[in-house]
Amino acid sequence: MAIRDFREKDIRDKIIQKVDPKLNHGKHDKGYIYIDKKIVAKIKIPNSHDRIMHKNKSKYIARDLKLDDEQFNGLIDCTLKGDKYYEILRDKIFGFENV
């Protein structure tokens, strides 16, 4: 399943609500994602526009979040909750560090 088209503002809102990164505001808001008080990922957050973001762009946000296409769709669609997101992230981070 490929990443679907989403409105930029929906992507923004869901990331802020569920991932809750520590934000630096600028031309584009950016933030760092923490686990156990360590920075484990960074995220560039779209602005609050109604325009559609297609896969070629949103795949980079999915990469930032360390989610595959289906998980990213779920995060924006609401089927993937914040606590589940952090479970996935924790698995990926610890999996990576243990390689």
Next chain:
Amino acid sequence: MNIDVRVAINVDQFLYQPITSNYPFVTGSSTNSNWIAIQSESGDFVSYNIQSNYIYNLNNTNYVVGKKILVKVEKDENNEIICDIPEIELYSFGKNEEEALKQLKLEIIDLFDDLISIPDNQLGASPVEWKKYLKEHIVKKQ
């Protein structure tokens, strides 16, 4: 259509698309660009045009690029340009390549300054690698 090339591919030093499925794809190249066509489950081929460029400076006299930085340049469905440095997972968008690269340079400086100011024990594995990469490529003047 039968296409029997089914391995992960390397385009101009980028391991661009981690193909783990059995979807067929084809690749090709011209003088300054490479392309990949990937067949979706519906049978349609989607082609991606990928070019590369290098960053030799950051448009900021306080920083020196000691080792050129390879950038992947891609055009999206709306003809917007995406510049990406996969090694540090940093990307930018722009109406043209110049605009995207200008923004990317600002992002590089922001990331460099952020990471340099944070001890390694407060960084996960990926951020430590980003920091190492940036320190290998960039020097900040005192």
